[in-house]
Amino acid sequence: MAPEQITLYTAKICPYAQRTEIALAEVGATFKRYEIDLANKPEWYAPKVNPASKVPAIAYGGPDVAPEDASPDSIKLAESLILVEFIADLYPSSNILPADPVLRAKARFFIEIVSSKFTSNWMKFASGNPEVTHTTLLNGVDAIQDILPDGAKYAIGDQYSIADIAFTPFWARFMLVLQKGIGSYKDEERKNFLKAIEDPKFTKFNGYVQRLLERQSFKSTFHEDIVEAVFRRRFGVPK
């Protein structure tokens, strides 16, 4: 049974939104993509699509209309992780969420660790928040490596899943700011992190993130030039 129409409201800069774009690419869904200018949101967006005014959001079902003219008959859904589960549900044969409840639980637990140890910290680091140092982020890397299975390609085994989808956009943006030297942190911190991550004890993690960045669904949805330009304006360069 083919699902109903899917319209995704998204923004190239946003790592949360990229999660949903990766998921849609993985399952091979047909959908309408509408870019929201986060600095200048259309006034119809909050009242018609997402009262929280954030991206990503999905309008599902209802008549086939232009994204700017979202119908009250479509179902509106928000929150990136919920949208990724929703997309996995609509396309169960894609296997981005395995059938086994234990593996599903491992995927969601992995996402919890990423959320608590990494997703808010990398942004604080880039904005020069003194509470977050290169050590904080290395601890995050450690926590994630701790739960990566040995000898497997991805977070819960050899099958690419929602766990990998949840993490990749954040890791990619973090690497971008470090490698290009963008951010309000002290440059010492940047160098310390880059040096520390080369330690052989992080071999498993480094192999894992390399595979994440090589994934086609990530590459086709990551607009590096745009992200770099926005981050330069937003974070400036290290002291």
Add this chain to the structure above:
Amino acid sequence: MPEQLTLYSHKLSPYSHRIELALAEANVKYKNYQVDLFNKPKWFAAKINPLGKVPTITYGGPDVDPEDPSPLSFKLAESSVILQFVAELYPESGLLPKDPVEHAKVLFFMDTVDRHFDSPGNEWMGGRTESYEGYLKGVEMIQGLLSEGSEFAVGDCYTIADACIAPLLSRFKITYETDIGGFPVGQGHKLGEELKAPKFAKFMDYTQGMLERPSLRDSNDEAYLAEMWKKLITERRQ
């Protein structure tokens, strides 16, 4: 033959209480082990959860004494992850709708509970905010999501959305009735009075329904909670 399931819990924790409710509603046989959080046994961090937190469950492996966990069982922590796991282990329980949209609504309700209800509610109860305004905004958001008829959070049967919020509903009720908390004296009673207003009727009806369900009635120990809170709360905001 279903696999063994053991829940490590504590009466003070609304998060382990969520799992007790879901398991009760799904009619699952399981072992419930109360961890003494004030005097944690060494084996708990070593063999069950390195962070020493409840709830944690073990699933599968040999049928052993909870105090002697097997390395062969699957260990899982984080209440929202455990709730989804239980719902998926027992799909006939109805704890998670099969329809993708309804499923997403359950997850969204749970996310709203954690972010906009539990979080500000906790801040207020702990005396870390001036007023309960943030909590009341959360009440309104939850109320806005409740399905018509306000018997359940989503759809027309008990789901993990209900299990997620019910333990908090019980604790907040104790708070407004006893006024025990880190907030200024009297603010608890005042909040209770405000919630009697007609604009909160849907939320209060839903709360009442949840409290009357055998799953919550049978696992609730209001006297114990009130007594423990009195002991644990040593300072009140002026």
